[in-house]
Structure formats: structure tokens, C-alpha cells
Amino acid sequence: MSYDLHMSPDDFRRRGHQMVDWVADYLENIEQYPVISQVKPGEVRAALPAAAPEGPEPFETVLRDLDEIIMPGITHWQSPHWYAYFPANSSGPSLLGELAAAGLGVQGMLWATSPAATELETVVVDWMVDLLGLPTEWKTTGRGGGVIQMSASDSTLVALVTAREQAAAPTDTLVVYASDQTHSSLEKGARIAGFSHVRSIRTDAQFALDLAALQQAITADRDAGLIPAFVAVTVGTTATTAVDPVRQTATIATREGMWCHVDAAYAGSAMICPEFRHHQDGLDLVDSYTFNPHKWMLTNFDCNLYYVADRRPLLDAMSILPPYLRNEATLSGDVIDYRDWHVPLGRRFRSLKLWFVLRHYGAEGIRRFIREHVRLAQDLAGRLEADDRFELVAPHPFGLVVFRHTDGNEATAQLAKHLNSSGRVAVTPTMLGDATAIRVSIGSTRTTADHVDQLWSMIGELA
Numbered sequence: 241m242s243y244d245l246h247m248s249p250d251d252f253r254r255r256g257h258q259m260v261d262w263v264a265d266y267l268e269n270i271e272q273y274p275v276i277s278q279v280k281p282g283e284v285r286a287a288l289p290a291a292a293p294e295g296p297e298p299f300e301t302v303l304r305d306l307d308e309i310i311m312p313g314i315t316h317w318q319s320p321h322w323y324a325y326f327p328a329n330s331s332g333p334s335l336l337g338e339l340a341a342a343g344l345g346v347q348g349m350l351w352a353t354s355p356a357a358t359e360l361e362t363v364v365v366d367w368m369v370d371l372l373g374l375p376t377e378w379k380t381t382g383r384g385g386g387v388i389q390m391s392a393s394d395s396t397l398v399a400l401v402t403a404r405e406q407a408a409a410p411t412d413t414l415v416v417y418a419s420d421q422t423h424s425s426l427e428k429g430a431r432i433a434g435f436s437h438v439r440s441i442r443t444d445a446q447f448a449l450d451l452a453a454l455q456q457a458i459t460a461d462r463d464a465g466l467i468p469a470f471v472a473v474t475v476g477t478t479a480t481t482a483v484d485p486v487r488q489t490a491t492i493a494t495r496e497g498m499w500c501h502v503d504a505a506y507a508g509s510a511m512i513c514p515e516f517r518h519h520q521d522g523l524d525l526v527d528s529y530t531f532n533p534h535k536w537m538l539t540n541f542d543c544n545l546y547y548v549a550d551r552r553p554l555l556d557a558m559s560i561l562p563p564y565l566r567n568e569a570t571l572s573g574d575v576i577d578y579r580d581w582h583v584p585l586g587r588r589f590r591s592l593k594l595w596f597v598l599r600h601y602g603a604e605g606i607r608r609f610i611r612e613h614v615r616l617a618q619d620l621a622g623r624l625e626a627d628d629r630f631e632l633v634a635p636h637p638f639g640l641v642v643f644r645h646t647d648g649n650e651a652t653a654q655l656a657k658h659l660n661s662s663g664r665v666a667v668t669p670t671m672l673g674d675a676t677a678i679r680v681s682i683g684s685t686r687t688t689a690d691h692v693d694q695l696w697s698m699i700g701e702l703a
């Protein structure tokens with residue numbers, strides 16, 4: 241092999257050290273940047289050449305352009321002043337796990353294409369069952385199992401396709417139910433999976449699924465000759481972290497013969513602390529569960545966990561082999577081919593970074609991390625509640641606080657605008673019914689009490 245074409249091992253080592261320094265410097269100095277990128281649409285693109293280079297370019301010039309052209313167009317999700325959307329955590333061990341996975345560059349679609357990629361994934365998803373207090377049957381040693389996917393959207397799509405196959409009736413007779421606060425990935429997944437009937441069910445004053453309304457919709461659909469096939473339950477909705485009643489919904493699903501899917505994309509991370517698990521009581525009755533360590537569990541995007549209570553329907557739906565050719569080894573759990581557990585064939589070695597994270601922090605470290613954010617959120621909620629200028633608009637069981645200005649929608653929208661244009665913080669304005677509200681999501685890796693104090697001062701000054 242000639243090194244006039246490739247980067248030599250020595251060069252890679254040198255550049256690699258330089259690149260790690262670059263990332264470490266970035267994270268160390270991240271508070272110097274405006275949190276939300278200030279570039280105008282098209283600005284980054286206009287600064288880049290229209291054609292790819294015909295000849296090689298020195299690495300220095302690539303790094304220079306990274307600093308000068310790319311960095312101004314970055315919104316700093318890792319900033320401790322990041323309160324927008326939900327967190328997208330990263331951490332030292334996670335970044336290093338990513339580096340190791342990229343260095344190995346394996347495709348783990350089959351056990352045989354890299355045994356350790358499959359077996360570490362199995363170990364890690366099984367560990368997580370115990371860490372989150374999920375039903376033991378969901379372990380690979382039970383009837384169920386877990387798999388790492390790219391996103392909660394992918395998991396929900398897989399759940400919908402599995403339910404559709406299970407139902408064994410024409411798809412245009414099947415009905416999907418979810419609350420009006422359910423994440424848009426449910427509707428998108430249902431569309432991709434070919435469902436034509438998706439019912440948006442009313443929520444109660446706490447933004448949780450209204451069981452009476454669900455039952456009414458089911459009865460009306462049965463009367464019309466349709467078949468209830470799928471219900472989504474959210475533990476921690478995106479707008480307010482509302483919690484749907486898991487056990488009662490799952491009981492209705494069991495009675496009606498429907499698939500029951502739990503979306504705990506954000507709040508799932510909190511379940512590593514036993515005191516939050518009452519929010520998902522009833523998991524013993526559900527069919528599938530999804531949660532994102534890539535939100536609030538110190539693990540870089542992408543890392544989503546998908547669990548099923550019974551892996552057979554999943555394999556029936558996702559295996560590219562017809563059922564009569566399936567091998568007993570896969571079903572028995574002796575050899576797992578994770579390509580049969582989701583849509584794509586190729587798969588990254590994602591378990592490596594999660595394993596690095598779990599071993600670096602230990603369960604206790606992650607619990608401390610989660611509890612501190614929840615404490616800070618409860619603290620902020622208390623301050624908002626005690627101030628006449630503000631009102632809370634929803635319960636705040638985890639790290640998200642949703643509030644509004646008591647002067648109304650315009651005052652609330654102005655406050656969100658001023659907070660975001662200050663460059664010092666990022667929050668998300670949202671609508672709940674007719675009311676404008678501000679979401680403050682506390683969960684960034686480096687957010688401390690000092691940062692939240694600064695945010696509170698800014699809210700007070702700008703209100």
C-alpha cells in the first residue's frame with residue numbers, strides 16, 4: 241500500500257491527537273459561542289466551493305475551513321446553556337467509544353460479520369433491562385429482547401409494521417390510536433406502514449391520554465366494522481413530558497387484541513432511578529418499548545433502544561427469510577442476526593459507546609446525573625410558580641419545565657424570542673391548544689445549578 245494516496249499510520253496518529261485536542265478545546269470553550277448559530281440561510285453553502293476538489297488538499301486547510309466556515313453555522317447543542325427541544329447528550333467516554341467503533345469500521349448485520357458486535361449489543365441491552373427496571377422477560381434469555389436502532393422513529397415504525405403483520409387483516413381495516421400529544425413519528429410511521437386510519441385521542445387537563453375517549457373511539461370503530469390494531473402510549477410527551485396511563489391503556493389493548501407500544505424516548509433515561517418507575521407501571525402488559533440513550537443518558541446520537549416482550553412476531557415481520565427457512569439457532573437466542581430486528585441491513589457498532597458510558601459512570605453516576613437535572617428543573621419550576629409574572633402550564637415530573645407569561649401569548653412569545661436572540665441560551669417556544677408556552681429542558685451534559693441561576697436571572701430581566 242502506498243502512503244502517497246492514504247494517510248499514513250503516523251500521520252493519522254498525529255492528526256488524530258490534533259483532532260482530539262480540537263474537540264477537547266471546543267467543549268472546554270463552548271460557552272464562548274452564541275448558543276444558536278447566527279448565520280443566514282445559504283451563508284455556509286455560499287462559502288464552500290461548488291465542486292469537489294480534483295486533487296488532494298492539505299489537512300490543515302480542511303481544519304481551517306472547519307473553524308472558519310463550518311463553526312459559525314453550528315448551533316451548540318452541547319452548551320450547558322442548551323434548554324431547547326430535548327438534550328442530545330454526549331460525553332467523553334461516549335465520544336471515545338464512537339472513535340473506537342469508527343476505527344474498527346465493522347458492519348454488524350449478522351453475528352458472523354463480527355461476533356463481538358452482536359454479543360456486546362446483547363449484553364448491553366440486557367443490562368439495560370435491569371438498570372431501567374423493565375420486565376425480565378424482555379431480556380434475550382426470555383421471550384423478548386432488545387436491539388439498538390438509530391432513532392425512536394425507527395422503533396415506532398418497526399412496532400407498527402409488526403402489529404400490521406400480526407393483525408393478518410387488510411391494512412385498510414386496521415386502526416391506530418394515540419393521544420393528541422403523541423410525537424409526530426407515530427403518524428409518520430403509520431403512513432409509511434400503510435395504515436389509513438389513525439385516531440388522535442383527546443387528552444385530559446394534564447395532557448395525558450383520556451381513557452374514556454380512547455374507549456369511545458374503539459367502540460365507534462368496531463361499530464363501523466374496523467379492527468383496532470395498535471395503541472401508542474407515551475411516557476414523557478415531547479411538548480410537556482405528560483405521562484399516559486400505561487397499565488390502563490395496556491389493559492384495554494389486551495382486551496381488544498391490540499398491539500401496545502410505549503414511547504419513552506426522552507423519559508426512559510430517568511427510569512435508571514427507581515423513584516421514577518411508577519410512571520411506567522404496567523410494562524408487563526405491553527408489546528414494545530422504545531427509549532433514547534442519545535437524549536439524556538450521556539450517549540451520542542445515534543443510540544435508540546427498542547424492546548419487545550416477544551421476539552417472534554418481530555422476526556416474522558422483519559426477517560428477509562420466509563418463516564419456513566428461519567433457523568432455530570436465531571429463535572433460541574444462540575445466534576442473533578440483528579438485521580432481522582429492524583429495517584436496514586447494515587448496522588454500526590453502536591453498543592460500544594453505550595458500554596463505554598455504562599462502565600465509565602456506573603449506574604450510580606448516571607443516577608446522580610439524572611437526579612441533579614430533575615432537582616434543577618423542580619427548583620426552576622418553584623421559582624416560576626412563586627413569581628406573579630409567570631405560570632406553569634403542565635406538570636413537570638422530569639427535567640422539563642413549561643411555563644408562560646401571565647400577560648398572555650404575545651408577552652410569552654416575546655420572552656422566548658429575547659432569550660434566544662441574546663445568544664446566551666436556547667429555549668423552545670411551543671403551543672398548547674391556544675396558549676403559547678416556553679419549554680425549558682434541563683439535561684445538557686454540563687448544565688449545573690450556576691447555569692440555571694443565570695437562566696433564571698435572564699428570564700427575570702427580559703420578562
Ligand SMILES: *Cc1c(COP(=O)(O)O)cnc(C)c1O
Pocket residue numbers: 326390391392393394423425474476477478503504505506532544
Ligand atoms: C424525541 C422523541 C421522539 C423522536 O426521537 P428520534 O430518536 O429522533 O426519532 C419520539 N418520541 C418522543 C416522545 C420524543 O421525545
